[in-house]
Amino acid sequence: xxxxxxxxxxxxxxxxxxxxxxxxxxxxxxxxxxxxxxxxxxxxxxxxxxxxxxxxxxxxxxxxxxxxxxxxxxxxxxxxxxxxxxxxxxxxxxxxxxxxxxxxxxxxxxxxxxxxxxxxxxxxxxxxxxxxxxxxxxxxxxxxxxxxxxxxxxxxxxxxxxxxxxxxxxxxxxxxxxxxxxxxxxxxxxxxxxxxxxxxxxxxxxxxxxxxxxxxxxxxxxxxxxxxxxxxxxxxxxxxxxxxxxxxxxxxxxxxxxxxxxxxxxxxxxxxxxxxxxxxxxxxxxxxxxxxxxxxxxxxxxxxxxxxxxxxxxxxxxxxxxxxxxxxxxxxxxxxxxxxxxxxxxxxxxxxxxxxxxxxxxxxxxxxxxxxxxxxxxxxxxxxxxxxxxxxxxxxxxxxxxxxxxxxxxxxxxxxxxxxxxxxxxxxxxxxxxxxxxxxxxxxxxxxxxxxxxxxxxxxxxxxxxxxxxxxxxxxxxxxxxxxxxxxxxxxxxxxxxxxxxxxxxxxxxxxxxxxxxxxxxxxxxxxxxxxxxxxxxxxxxxxxxxxxxxxxxxxxxxxxxxxxxxxxxxxxxxxxxxxxxxxxxxxxxxxxxxxxxxxxxxxxxxxxxxxxxxxxxxxxxxxxxxxxxxxxxxxxxxxxxxxxxxxxxxxxxxxxxxxxxxxxxxxxxxxxxxxxxxxxxxxxxxxxxxxxxxxxxxxxxxxxxxxxxxxxxxxxxxxxxxxxxxxxxxxxxxxxxxxxxxxxxxxxxxxxxxxxx
Numbered sequence: 197x198x199x200x201x202x203x204x205x206x207x208x209x210x211x212x213x214x215x216x217x218x219x220x221x222x223x224x225x226x227x228x229x230x231x232x233x234x235x236x237x238x239x240x241x242x243x244x245x246x247x248x249x250x251x252x253x254x255x256x257x258x259x260x261x262x263x264x265x266x267x268x269x270x271x272x273x274x275x276x277x278x279x280x281x282x283x284x285x286x287x288x289x290x291x292x293x294x295x296x297x298x299x300x301x302x303x304x305x306x307x308x309x310x311x312x313x314x315x316x317x318x319x320x321x322x323x324x325x326x327x328x329x330x331x332x333x334x335x336x337x338x339x340x341x342x343x344x345x346x347x348x349x350x351x352x353x354x355x356x357x358x359x360x361x362x363x364x365x366x367x368x369x370x371x372x373x374x375x376x377x378x379x380x381x382x383x384x385x386x387x388x389x390x391x392x393x394x395x396x397x398x399x400x401x402x403x404x405x406x407x408x409x410x411x412x413x414x415x416x417x418x419x420x421x422x423x424x425x426x427x428x429x430x431x432x433x434x435x436x437x438x439x440x441x442x443x444x445x446x447x448x449x450x451x452x453x454x455x456x457x458x459x460x461x462x463x464x465x466x467x468x469x470x471x472x473x474x475x476x477x478x479x480x481x482x483x484x485x486x487x488x489x490x491x492x493x494x495x496x497x498x499x500x501x502x503x504x505x506x507x508x509x510x511x512x513x514x515x516x517x518x519x520x521x522x523x524x525x526x527x528x529x530x531x532x533x534x535x536x537x538x539x540x541x542x543x544x545x546x547x548x549x550x551x552x553x554x555x556x557x558x559x560x561x562x563x564x565x566x567x568x569x570x571x572x573x574x575x576x577x578x579x580x581x582x583x584x585x586x587x588x589x590x591x592x593x594x595x596x597x598x599x600x601x602x603x604x605x606x607x608x609x610x611x612x613x614x615x616x617x618x619x620x621x622x623x624x625x626x627x628x629x630x631x632x633x634x635x636x637x638x639x640x641x642x643x644x645x646x647x648x649x650x651x652x653x654x655x656x657x658x659x660x661x662x663x664x665x666x667x668x669x670x671x672x673x674x675x676x677x678x679x680x681x682x683x684x685x686x687x688x689x690x691x692x693x694x695x696x697x698x699x700x701x702x703x704x705x706x707x708x709x710x711x712x713x714x715x716x717x718x719x720x721x722x723x724x725x726x727x728x729x730x731x732x733x734x735x736x737x738x739x740x741x742x743x744x745x746x747x748x749x750x751x752x753x754x755x756x757x758x759x760x761x762x763x764x765x766x767x768x769x770x771x772x773x774x775x776x777x778x779x780x781x782x783x784x785x786x787x788x789x790x791x792x793x794x795x796x797x798x799x800x801x802x803x804x805x806x807x808x809x810x811x812x813x814x815x816x817x818x819x820x821x822x823x824x825x826x827x828x829x830x831x832x833x834x835x836x837x838x839x840x841x842x843x844x845x846x847x848x849x850x851x852x853x854x855x856x857x858x859x860x861x862x863x864x865x866x867x868x869x870x871x872x873x874x875x876x877x878x879x880x881x882x883x884x885x886x887x888x889x890x891x892x893x894x895x896x897x898x899x900x901x902x903x904x905x906x907x908x909x910x911x912x913x914x915x916x917x918x919x920x921x922x923x924x925x926x927x928x929x930x931x932x933x934x935x936x937x938x939x940x941x942x943x944x945x946x947x948x949x950x951x952x953x954x
Contacts, residue, residue: 237610237685238280241617243564244630248617250282257285261620275696276661279688283661286616290657293622293649294340298347302326306373306927313924317351318344321624321647328372329355329385330441335655336391338590342670343658345395349408352391356415357921361935362914366418367411370921373928374443376457376885377855377863378916383427383437384468389416389475394670396482416479417490423472424497426865426881426913431897431952432464432524433504439520440467441536441568441588444858447580448519448532448569450752450815457857459819461883462523462894466509467537470544473501502546509541510551515558517541519569525821525845525895525949526802527779531749531813533570535559539591542598553599556592557739561604562746564631565611566592571749571812572628578635578642582746584626586612590656593664597677602714602736605664606679612660621648622657629746666695666702667717667729674702674727678715700725707732750809755818758794758803765794765822767803774806774813778950798824799948800845827943833909834944838872841902845895845949846870849942850884854929857886861922862930864939865913868896872906875899881913884939897949908944912937 240249246262257269272291276284299319301312304326318340320331332340332351340348355370369388371379379385392412395405427435438445438460445453445460453459476498483491509517511529519537522528538559542552560570565584573581589608596604611631616622619633624647627635633646662668665686667676678686686693687706694703703726707715712733719730753773758765769775769790775783778801783792785808794801800823807814828836838844846868854862864884871877880896900906915937916922917930925931 237282237613238688239282241282241614243614243618244632246618248282248614248620250285250617252281252285257281257288259285259289259617259620262618264620267620273698276666276694277696278686278693279690280685282617283613283686286613286657287661289616290622290654290661293654294343294658296649297321297651297654298344299325307924309926315350315354317347317354318651321650323624323645323647324650327351327354329370330372330387330443331650331652333387333391334441334587334591335652337394338587338652338655339658339662340651340655341391341394342662346404348391349395349404352388352395353408353411355388355921356411357919359914359918360920360923362912362918362937364418366422367414368422368919369415369419370919371916373859373861373916373925375438375445375460375859376857376887377852377860379863380423380427380437380865380881380883380915381457381461381863381885382443383423383435384440384465384471386419386423386471386475387440388419389478390471392416393474393478396478397485413482413486416475416482420472420475420479420494422914426883429464429524432508432527433500434464434508435469435472435501436462436464436894437468438463439465439534439537440471441585442467442519442534442580444580447576448534448573450817451573451575452752452818455857455889456818456887456891457885458883458887458891458894459523461863461885462525463520464508464522464527465520465537466505466517467519467534467540469501469505469509470537470540470546473498473505473546474540474544476501502544505541505546506548506551515551515554517547517555522779522804522816522819524897524952525778525800526776526804526819528776528804528816530815531571531806532815533559535566535568535592536588539588539595542595543591549599552595553601553737556595556599556601556604558741558743560741560743560745561607562629564629565589565615565626566608567628567745570743570745571747573815574748574751575640577640577644578627578637579625579644582628583643584611584615584628584631585624585653586615586622586626587650587652587656590659590664593660596739597664600677600714600736601739602677602679603738603740605677605714606681609660609664609679609682612657616657619648622650622653623648624650624653662695662697666704668695668702674717674720674729676704676715676717676729676731678704678731680710680713680715680733683710683715700727702726703728705730709733712736713738747810747812749812750807750814752814753805753807753817755820756803756805758820758822760796761793764796765801767792767794769805772808774808775803776806776816777801777803798840799842799950821947823947823949826946828908828946829943833907835905835907836944836946837905838900838903838946840948841900841904843897843949843951844900845897845947846880846908846944847893847895847947848882848884848944849890850893850939851888851890852884852886852939853888854936854938855886856928857888860886860928860930861916861925862886862928862936863915864937865915866937867911867913869909869911870896870898870906871909872898872900873904874901875904882910884941890942892945895947910941 480494714736718732
């Protein structure tokens, strides 16, 4: 997380009633008011009462955006030549903005007290002058690794670190400041390897590239080992932690996580798990190249993870993959979906083609573009909620190309282009319905933060041109997939369009026959540095969602109450609510309130409620659990004798006030070691995030024989304050004054639990 964010209002915004205009109606060739069958969008685009115009100005261009001063765009090293000055000029604008992002020093108020830090790399945006692991990595994966490999290597190296405390020594990727004190609450730092995979396997004669290759290998093996130890949940077969990119939890998680991030540390996110899968696949490939025996281990881990991702995140009733699910103790489904996670999943190849195609078709959109989350959340300012993010649209475009989804391809190209034209820059984000850079809505106004020339938005525009239109794939093959509906804009009366890069040129030749909806390569001739691709039209796939992209979910209900009665527990379920028990739906929503009874068990039982309105389910209430709970106090090591054989979840009461709940680097991470009679030593991770009140840590589950006596000790784990990189951190505890990995720890709790559902 880049900075502390303001607390959102609790006032609910009005429900929007908007017709969906994601796709072209089958065979209609229409994409909303900007008809693709005429010559619109060549030199201007009209939207929401505003008009952006582009005209040639000597060798450059002059853009008059929807509002504000004109933007003069100078000629750039790469040049597209199409029938559209708007398309060509905005490609030059993206290059100019990329040049502005190339800096020799970076700064942020949380590091070195805001003083410049030398780094020949990229700054994140006009308002974000630092290098953030997530932003840099997605931008690099989209375009920077291809266009600026040396500077991208430099920037990526800046996000590697050894340890200044703890063990084992090695090379680790930095998880930036974030929810509850950063890693392992946020655990998507492996996105770094998504960027690095485009830079490895360099020519051995390039010494600098070869050194980077070795740095990637060491960072990969060390970071994956650390995550396997502290983040992986063996019972679920998944990695724990917050969603990637969606790191302002109140925007996309239940509102109660504003004060309780322990749930984030114990839940499972689609995007974060897909990123771990991709890192494991890269590790397998690099290990095989080195003849390292680890290759088979990485292959097994990646295969097993892919199986669990497919199994755990698919929601059949929606035909979508969930953004995140609950904890190992209560692995409930959530009515929460995000476009980045879905797009990364499709690109990874994990999802079977039929499901991938169905999921992308079912993900909703509006004429302005595709929302980064669905459904929208009530009473939350515009930022991730109710928003379009161009870099996510670029990943959606990549997924659509993989599936030949012609409607989604056109939809994302138009959204990315229109946003840059009207704003006069590749902005961080836009409001969902209007595609405006700001909408005034009182306490819910937003986007709350919106930086011009945001690095990953710039990269998304470059990717849209190079890959999305001209078809330059990551393996340097040329595989265009252009909707026929874009031919009037791109080709006009021309026979061919071209893209000139520093080391090559791609020429696309239109077919005479446009009897189809997608132009694809028919024949390719390569001569010198030029690829000439003759296109052919064919029928393809069209997506059409029935979901209202701007629809709001209902507010989450209060947590369920367990009322003890003779031999069991009664739970009252209000009308239009659903009750989930131990991860499974127990009572569906109905118009009448109901009461159910759970038999009393020694094993823990966990429950949560959701509310259903308008066919949309709310995010879950807080989880409440009951069961035989033994508190073990005293000095460490602590002793305990199990009343009966079985599986026990061990957790501690704690308070961690080393930082605010929304940022920092001092989440406490400890290893609990259990030595019980008759079994080998067992161990696991206790995570204790920042928070003002006493909380319960994550749990370690152990197997205990009948009557066994157990002895428990705590050992230091590791957190981001241990990294040498964070010796510069001045935004809070654990930085310049040295590492901190501690919390005020109270009772140790032993609770019998059921066998996991595998």
